[in-house]
Amino acid sequence: MSADHSGGGRPLAWLPIPPEEIPGLPAELEYAHWDGGPDYPTDPARCVFYAVPYMQPVAVTTRPLPEMRRLRVMQALMAGVDDLLPSVPLLPPGARLCNARGLHDASTAELALTLVLASLRGVPGFVRAQGAGEWRPEFRPALADKEVLILGYGSIGAAVEDRLAAFECARVVRVARSRRTAARGPVHAVTDLPELLPGADVVIVVTPLTEETRGLVDAGFLARMKDGALLVNVARGPVVDTEALLAELTTGRLLAALDVTDPEPLPAGHPLWAAPGVLITPHVGGPSSAFRPRAEALLRDQLTRFVREEPLRNVVVTAR
Template structure:
């Protein structure tokens, strides 16, 4: 009886500085990787091209994420790489589209981030509608029950909410909105009427969504077609008292036009992303009472970070076993992604 030949384990290069690697990979996830592959990591906090070239030598699987620089030049000199697993969501800045057309397989963890962003979107909307920050500040300053008259709230279920973009996050927000029985409109030219009905939403043009909705939440990718999709004209058509939420990409909205509209006091905004990050101390957004700011934090929870790590390790295991990947990105799909 002959022994079965052993299958050589692939080499996985983790193209992350130590801090980012610890953020997404639990000890259990790292052990799972070591069980199916030889794993190369680095101790350097700065990923220069020379460091990366040494790191990826002999590897066929690269794992990337926050802190990984663009990889176009590295890919040119790495014919053996077969799979890139991205611990974060957006892959466009790292991998050129032609690499996918040339046979490189890419998967990402956007599906694990979406729940974190969606929860934050709903939390911020509810806090704004019920003026929770004003109640808290007022009570601590010695004010009392008169705050209820000064800040009358709105019921989410009585409002019309517009979702712009039905990607991972947009769909996750729609799922959460169902529990509140709000009327939900969707603007997304890439999905069909049938797909919209399956989501339980009404698909409408962006111009109609802007005019009909009490809350407008942006979840579109940043593409040439979406950059500046909300400018002076669009913002002026928002309903009086409307709430604009942007936790996607700042350039979807003309920031100067938004500041001008907010200064009029007619609408409110919830912003997690900005043209310049970190947000400068001199930004006029910091001085406006009708805008709620957060430091690009919507997708960041420890739970979602570990889910991201687990998801990509799952994908590596599937790849090694020759099974289909669950979150693979095609070249065609990449053209419409964040």
């Protein structure tokens, strides 16, 4: 661990973005930059607000936690914090783990629409034909006039629907854990899926990974989808039963576009790579140019709330 050169007596926050590049940070705090490197910028024991480095393995991001004895806030820069929840017992009592709900809405929704359009219009096949120098026109389905089911109607699901509005879909079906009414209309409960799935041409999965959603898209779920339907997963890999999906892809009955897989990263030689009718991207829903300004805004807001002792946003759990 590197020497502590910070010196000041103000409460200390560790940020994965250089603090001098984030305008408007509250002056009541001292800041250090740590992006997951081998050396710590200061003594971890001084840190009271820890913003977790983005796109780093959980073994890296949780490494300083046993030494962060004064920690009050652990701020993730992902909407899903399932990988961080096992580390909560390492936090001091009263420390809060916050997620980044809203941070990745635009970027993830963009990718979801990209995967839908690329799959329906056969873009992967055209790219392969281009590489071979071959002109292969073909008739493909459009998103227009399709019924789209959004599974996991939170902030990302709503952002997906916002972008679907321009594509003349026949119907958008919203599904969440429980029934409610959203700005665009009714939201169905997960228990309604058996009746809803047979009508959907496209199913977009954006639900968080919980014990209730792990394996939710199983053989029974997939069997209820109509022939030729497209499954898009931009949530977490374990929401989908990989073996059950492979069985459907192998027969050619369903199509899939996956930004996340189980296992992940998908190892070389895994049958998903060669399965017919599947488009795979390497978990890139969040990392885009939309990330940085939204991450800065979230950190600025949370740190301001922290120093003012105002309620923090997106508290997932408080350590005991």
